[in-house]
Amino acid sequence: MPESRPQVLFVCVHNAGRSQMAAGFLADLAGDAVEVRSAGSMPAEQINPIAVQAMAEVGIDLRSEVPKVLTDQAVEESDVVITMGCGDTCPYFPGKRYEDWKLDDPAGQGIDAVRPIRDGIRNRVRLLLDELGVDPVGPAHP
Template identity: 65%
Template structure:
């Protein structure tokens, strides 16, 4: 495997894991992207997390998941694959609270009828535990999610970009449909304070699904 794009330190076990990840992605994107593109996206995705990962053993998994999302987005942008489903990107500062709850509600209510991603202008180290707990009260598990940055291809692939407090740091592409949701930041708040933020996010997600003409339901 080429290491032209690999700048972060890497152990032998991580290299084995990345090699396996590249093989899986090559199978998934066979006929769409070649090995060089897949490896480049995988390794640049790895670099995004290497400097701030809490558990180094999870790095290859995070890189694979993020590379898969980015390649899917690129295929949509380039017209190589578009299944016609509405795609929404939720952005906040740390991608740890508001955007993660919005993603959870969107996926829960939209099921496979629409696609949603999330990102942050300054990704944190982990999803806010109070956001995880608040969503668990609604039967939605976001504990496996992780803060991640936004990338150009992901923004360009979205039909709607929903921003939440990232201000000028949020990406702006001409002609893209944007919505700005003014919501309190759950960072540093206790569960009681996060609940009303969670409920307002769900209300807005349901309204967005209605505007997108996506039938909401429990997935």
């Protein structure tokens, strides 16, 4: 059976905060309707524990996720590539939809600063689902 689900790749430098939170929300809200990937141009050793905590507060568990390196193949296989501060390090392939989400970096921030970043990501992911024509199937966490 051919792949007909939209494929979305979230990219940030360290793949430890913003891109992981976005991937977590999209996977939760879209279920199997969207293929979700995340990667970083210079991946960290582990996910930001404050990002993990912020996501746990809304019922999404990122503890088993690990930062992954950005590859040309991941970009090439994706329909939508959403960057979050990786700048020119993200490879460009014609025919792909690219968006750059301007979001504060949660690195080094406390939980009170990360919560609004998390909530902004959730809102953007919901808009993305709408643009892709995918109805949310997961719990639309408050």
